[in-house]
Amino acid sequence: MITRHAFVRGTLALAASPLVLGYSALRSSSTALAAGAPLGAPLSVVAVAPGIYIHQGRHGLFSPENAGDISNCGFIVGRNAVAVIDTGGSAMIGMGLKAAIRQVTDRPIGHVINTHMHPDHVFGNAAFDDGNTAFVAHHKMARGLGARAERYQAINSRLLGEKAFSGTRIVMPQVPVIGTQTIELGERSIVLEAHKTAHTDNDLTVRDTATGTVFMGDLLFSGHIPTIDGSIRGWLALVARLREEKAAQVVPGHGPPAMPWPDAITPLTRYLTAVSAGVAAAIKSGQTLSEDAETVGLDEKDAWMLFEEYHRRNVSAAFAELEWE
Numbered sequence: 612m613i614t615r616h617a618f619v620r621g622t623l624a625l626a627a628s629p630l631v632l633g634y635s636a637l638r639s640s641s642t643a644l645a646a647g648a649p650l651g652a653p654l655s656v657v658a659v660a661p662g663i664y665i666h667q668g669r670h671g672l673f674s675p676e677n678a679g680d681i682s683n684c685g686f687i688v689g690r691n692a693v694a695v696i697d698t699g700g701s702a703m704i705g706m707g708l709k710a711a712i713r714q715v716t717d718r719p720i721g722h723v724i725n726t727h728m729h730p731d732h733v734f735g736n737a738a739f740d741d742g743n744t745a746f747v748a749h750h751k752m753a754r755g756l757g758a759r760a761e762r763y764q765a766i767n768s769r770l771l772g773e774k775a776f777s778g779t780r781i782v783m784p785q786v787p788v789i790g791t792q793t794i795e796l797g798e799r800s801i802v803l804e805a806h807k808t809a810h811t812d813n814d815l816t817v818r819d820t821a822t823g824t825v826f827m828g829d830l831l832f833s834g835h836i837p838t839i840d841g842s843i844r845g846w847l848a849l850v851a852r853l854r855e856e857k858a859a860q861v862v863p864g865h866g867p868p869a870m871p872w873p874d875a876i877t878p879l880t881r882y883l884t885a886v887s888a889g890v891a892a893a894i895k896s897g898q899t900l901s902e903d904a905e906t907v908g909l910d911e912k913d914a915w916m917l918f919e920e921y922h923r924r925n926v927s928a929a930f931a932e933l934e935w936e
């Protein structure tokens with residue numbers, strides 16, 4: 612259900628990653644930020660279903676060159692209002708998303724929904740903070756983001772540099788979601804579901820009932836290695852449940868704009884299972900964390916981008932969680 616052509620103009624998207632090669636619209640619009648893309652130039656987006664537009668961030672770490680454009684964000688257009696789902700990793704990227712929305716529709720942006728607290732998904736919020744938009748998230752996100760706010764801002768201003776970080780500040784959620792909550796956009800409604808601890812302790816999914824499209828946030832990684840900041844056991848349990856639910860397609864937090872469900876989650880499940888089983892076996896045999904980190908999950912090395920950057924950290928997180936069981 613992907614329309615290849617959609618609303619591509621000037622863009623902050625950088626050199627195309629191999630994973631966007633299926634999308635000519637994205638590939639043709641790569642412009643290096645460093646080469647002088649104007650501030651707030653519209654992000655490239657693709658329509659993955661009627662009224663649903665996705666910008667694909669490229670896999671990478673925060674840098675001045677990518678301005679924090681390293682995760683997916685998007686928006687859903689209803690008859691009366693627009694809902695934004697995630698806002699990118701800086702005010703600049705948020706402004707680019709807002710400009711992309713304005714190329715599609717002039718309807719009011721009623722809600723900004725964050726799928727979880729990580730900076731690459733929430734640091735663009737500032738671009739939408741004009742008093743007319745409600746910020747919505749898992750009821751635990753305010754606490755988690757609040758606890759890390761200072762550190763996140765310090766780290767990200769350093770990683771992005773003055774120009775790319777300019778205008779970025781944390782905008783806290785105002786509408787806490789407990790369980791599920793429905794938002795009416797006019798002739799379509801979206802259902803938000805707050806989950807138990809998995810990728811983080813504040814993961815939220817968004818289902819568009821009109822098209823069966825589900826925004827998975829970082830419960831789903833594709834290409835980019837999953838990162839564990841919550842509970843590996845919880846994540847595996849949640850995936851097992853979500854697999855049973857129907858979806859016409861899903862939008863990962865990192866990966867292509869849209870993917871088939873439940874096939875999309877198979878590689879992530881395999882990775883988390885390998886780490887969980889490997890760490891559990893190592894603990895049982897009396898290995899230490901450092902021995903563990905040398906051996907567990909290495910079969911997965913070639914399956915993921917950014918493996919070197921995150922895999923050891925994942926093993927450590929799994930070890931800390933599982934050693935008390």
Ligand SMILES: [Zn+2]
Nearest residue numbers: 727729810829
């Ligand atoms: Zn995340």
